[in-house]
Amino acid sequence: MQKLFLDTRKLDSSCCFAYGLTEEIMMENAASALESKIRLHADCGSKIIILCGGGNNGADGYALARRIRLDYEVKLYKCYEPKSQCCITQAERAEKCGVPLLDVKRFPLGDLRNGAVVVDCIFGSGFRGELEGESAEQIISTLNDVNASSCYRIACDVPTGLRQDGTVCDYTFAADLTVTMGALKMCLYSDKAKDFTGEIVCANLGISRSLFENSNKENLESAYLLEKEDMVLPFRRKNFVNKGSFGSAWIASGEKVGAGCIAARACLKFGAGLVTLIRPEISFSKADLIDLSVEILTAFEFGERVDCVAAGMGLGHNEREAKYYFDYLRKHKNVSCVLDADLCYSPQIKVFLAERGEGCVLTPHPKEFSALLSVCGLGSYPVEECVNKRAELIEKFCRAFPGVVLLVKGSNPMIGVYNAEKGFKLYINRFGRPSLAKAGSGDVLSGMITALLVQGYSTIEAAISGSLAHAFASHCFKNDFSLTPTSLIEAVGQLE
Known part of the structure; x- marks a missing residue:
C-alpha cells in the first residue's frame, strides 16, 4: 500500500x-x-x-x-x-x-x-x-x-x-x-x-x-x-483438511430473499467450508428461497457451530428480526459479523456496536451510511455530504466505536478502523469499476467478506482483501454493462 x-x-x-x-x-x-x-x-x-x-x-x-x-x-x-x-x-x-x-x-x-x-x-x-x-x-x-x-x-x-x-x-x-x-x-x-x-x-x-x-x-x-499486492486470496495450503477447516458461515434471509441468496453463493464461492441461509420463524417474509444453490444449507435457527453471521442484506425494517440477530451476537461474542444494508437503519445498532466493537464489519453505501450516522447519534448528514466528507465522517464513526471496521462503498471504497494503540487508519481501494453499479453487487461483497472471516482473517484483513477481490473480479468483463451478481460471483473464481 x-x-x-x-x-x-x-x-x-x-x-x-x-x-x-x-x-x-x-x-x-x-x-x-x-x-x-x-x-x-x-x-x-x-x-x-x-x-x-x-x-x-x-x-x-x-x-x-x-x-x-x-x-x-x-x-x-x-x-x-x-x-x-x-x-x-x-x-x-x-x-x-x-x-x-x-x-x-x-x-x-x-x-x-x-x-x-x-x-x-x-x-x-x-x-x-x-x-x-x-x-x-x-x-x-x-x-x-x-x-x-x-x-x-x-x-x-x-x-x-x-x-x-x-x-x-x-x-x-x-x-x-x-x-x-x-x-x-x-x-x-x-x-x-x-x-x-x-x-x-x-x-x-x-x-x-x-x-x-x-x-x-x-x-x-x-x-x-491499497494495491493488488495487499489482496490475500484464501488459497488452500494444506491437504489434511475438511469442510470444517474453512469455517461455518450463516447468512440472514429476509424480506428480499434474493439478497441473502446472492451473499450465500458468494460466500461459498470465496472459500467458506459451510454456508447456511437462516430464516427464523419470526421473519415476516415467507417467500420461496429463489435461485438458491443446492450447495447452500437452510435453517430456521442457529446451529451448534457458527463462526460468522452476515445480516442486513434485503432483511427489511423489521425490528423484531433485527433484535433476533443482535441478541444472538451479544450472547456469542466469539462470533464475528458482517452488518449491511437494512440493519444500518435499525436504532438497535448503536447499543450493539458500543457493547461489541471487535469482530464487526459494516458495509453501507452512502445512503445507508447517512442513516447509520443518524441512528448512532453522530449527526444528520445528507447523502451528498456523506460522499463529499466520507473520510472525515468515517473517522468520526470509527472513533465513536473502537474496533469496528467500517467499509463505505463508492467508486473508490474507503475502509476505516480505530483502536487506542494504533489510532485511526483509513484505506482506499481505487480499483472499482462502474460495472459494479448493479443491484446485488454489494450483497456479493458482504458474502465475500464473511467467507474470509470464517477462514480466519481478522476483520480489517477481511475487509481489505474482500474489497480488493470484489473490485478485481469486476475487471473480468469485456463490456462493463454486462456484469450481474451471478457473473461476478463466477469471476471470483478466476482471480489469481
Missing part, C-alpha cells in the same frame, strides 16, 4: 531543510517529469498547449515550456500573471528561450485540433472554492473547450478545479494523465475525482519518493492507497 497525504506543502518545506534542496531544484525535476510524459505521448513537432497560473504550479509550466521549446510547437497561455517569485523567474527564462507567452483571453479553439496535447499548470494542489479574478470566466470557458476536445490532457500535480477536499467544480480539467509531484494527494482518490484524474503517476522531485515522504517526522499521511 502507498501513503496518501491531505497536504504536501509541509513535505516540500521539510525536503528543503532536511536534504538541502531548493525550490528551483524541485521545480526542475517536476518539469522534467512532465517533459518525459509529453515525449511518450507526442511526436516531435506536435502542438503542446500549456495553461499557466501565477503560482508555483504555473512555474512548473513555464519551466516545461523552456525545456521543450525547440522540439515542439509550444504555445503557453497565461491564465494569471506570475505572482510567486519562482513563477516570475521561470516566466522570464521561458521568454528568453523564445517561448510565446500568450493571454488566455485570446485562446483560439483551433489550437485544440490536430492531436494537440494540453498541459494544465494553473493551480495544482491546495485549490479551494472557485476560480476568481477578471480572467476566471475565460479560464472556465477554456477548460470547458479543452474538456470537449479530443486532445490528450495532462494535469500537473492536481487537475484544476479538483479541490483539496476531493470535491470538484463543474469545469474541472478532465485529465487523461495526472503527474502528481513528490507524493500522492488524497484528493486524487475521492469518488468524484475519478472522472477527472485519468492515470495517476507520482514524480520524484530530486530525491526518492520514500525520502520525500519521510522528510517530516510528524506522520503526515492521512490514508493508505
Whole structure:
C-alpha cells in the first residue's frame, strides 16, 4: 500500500531543510517529469498547449515550456500573471528561450485540433472554492473547450478545479494523465475525482519518493492507497483438511430473499467450508428461497457451530428480526459479523456496536451510511455530504466505536478502523469499476467478506482483501454493462 497525504506543502518545506534542496531544484525535476510524459505521448513537432497560473504550479509550466521549446510547437497561455517569485523567474527564462507567452483571453479553439496535447499548470494542489479574478470566466470557458476536445490532457500535480477536499467544480480539467509531484494527494482518490484524474503517476522531485515522504517526522499521511499486492486470496495450503477447516458461515434471509441468496453463493464461492441461509420463524417474509444453490444449507435457527453471521442484506425494517440477530451476537461474542444494508437503519445498532466493537464489519453505501450516522447519534448528514466528507465522517464513526471496521462503498471504497494503540487508519481501494453499479453487487461483497472471516482473517484483513477481490473480479468483463451478481460471483473464481 502507498501513503496518501491531505497536504504536501509541509513535505516540500521539510525536503528543503532536511536534504538541502531548493525550490528551483524541485521545480526542475517536476518539469522534467512532465517533459518525459509529453515525449511518450507526442511526436516531435506536435502542438503542446500549456495553461499557466501565477503560482508555483504555473512555474512548473513555464519551466516545461523552456525545456521543450525547440522540439515542439509550444504555445503557453497565461491564465494569471506570475505572482510567486519562482513563477516570475521561470516566466522570464521561458521568454528568453523564445517561448510565446500568450493571454488566455485570446485562446483560439483551433489550437485544440490536430492531436494537440494540453498541459494544465494553473493551480495544482491546495485549490479551494472557485476560480476568481477578471480572467476566471475565460479560464472556465477554456477548460470547458479543452474538456470537449479530443486532445490528450495532462494535469500537473492536481487537475484544476479538483479541490483539496476531493470535491470538484463543474469545469474541472478532465485529465487523461495526472503527474502528481513528490507524493500522492488524497484528493486524487475521492469518488468524484475519478472522472477527472485519468492515470495517476507520482514524480520524484530530486530525491526518492520514500525520502520525500519521510522528510517530516510528524506522520503526515492521512490514508493508505491499497494495491493488488495487499489482496490475500484464501488459497488452500494444506491437504489434511475438511469442510470444517474453512469455517461455518450463516447468512440472514429476509424480506428480499434474493439478497441473502446472492451473499450465500458468494460466500461459498470465496472459500467458506459451510454456508447456511437462516430464516427464523419470526421473519415476516415467507417467500420461496429463489435461485438458491443446492450447495447452500437452510435453517430456521442457529446451529451448534457458527463462526460468522452476515445480516442486513434485503432483511427489511423489521425490528423484531433485527433484535433476533443482535441478541444472538451479544450472547456469542466469539462470533464475528458482517452488518449491511437494512440493519444500518435499525436504532438497535448503536447499543450493539458500543457493547461489541471487535469482530464487526459494516458495509453501507452512502445512503445507508447517512442513516447509520443518524441512528448512532453522530449527526444528520445528507447523502451528498456523506460522499463529499466520507473520510472525515468515517473517522468520526470509527472513533465513536473502537474496533469496528467500517467499509463505505463508492467508486473508490474507503475502509476505516480505530483502536487506542494504533489510532485511526483509513484505506482506499481505487480499483472499482462502474460495472459494479448493479443491484446485488454489494450483497456479493458482504458474502465475500464473511467467507474470509470464517477462514480466519481478522476483520480489517477481511475487509481489505474482500474489497480488493470484489473490485478485481469486476475487471473480468469485456463490456462493463454486462456484469450481474451471478457473473461476478463466477469471476471470483478466476482471480489469481
